[in-house]
Amino acid sequence: MSWPRIAAMPAVSSTQSAYAVLRFGRIAAMGTVAVLILIAGVWGSWGTAQHVMLTKGRERGTMTVARCSGDRCTGPYVPATEGSKARARVVIEQPVAVRRGEVLTVVVKPGSDQVVRTGPAGVLYAWVPLGGALLLASVVVAGGLRMARTAWALAGSGLVLLTAAFAALQ
Known part of the structure; x- marks a missing residue:
């Protein structure tokens, strides 16, 4: 009886595994920073937004x-x-x-x-801190997470919110 032949797994070098660990650490750290920035933006806005x-x-x-x-x-x-x-x-x-x-x-x-x-002016003005947080988080997402499309979406959302608040208050 012959045993089936199993292809050998390629060897993983210590350099590759170190790179994977560092990449995971970067993604985890920058993801945490981006989420904390967004939470701070919501927290800063909610104090006024809840009343409005x-x-x-x-x-x-x-x-x-x-x-x-x-x-x-x-x-x-x-x-x-x-x-x-x-x-x-x-x-x-x-x-x-x-x-x-x-x-x-x-x-x-x-x-x-x-x-x-x-x-409308009060609602938009109440959420201005979130608009700033969206802009700041977009930089972290683009540079730290290297997610360009998501970063552009965050930056666009923040810019639209800030522009709408500015226009509504004029």
Whole structure:
């Protein structure tokens, strides 16, 4: 009886296995960095976005910009929903493209006198940190993971988000 002949496996040199380990380490490290950047972008955006996007049960109304100084503007608040109360002074942090006398639709952050912009402009502005994170992650994906198409998709998404926010606030 003759035994079937088995082709010998090619020998793997230590150089090839070291290269494979280093390649896996690079992919794991850069993938982790890219994911952490995106998580940080969502985390940074969610603090404001939750108030803008999930408005059910929140106080909504309008704010007339009376005074701006530094990174905040103040003005009176007029309610638009039941259960909301008028306030003589509310604060909007980090105003962008806000002028004195302008009337903004806003939602009040629970338990405070701070408000955030609502509507399309407010939603897009709330997600600006994610847009920046998408741009930064695209560089990591392109250089560290060598995934050019994915990097272009991330960069394009970030650029579209930032451009739309800029256009909506003008």
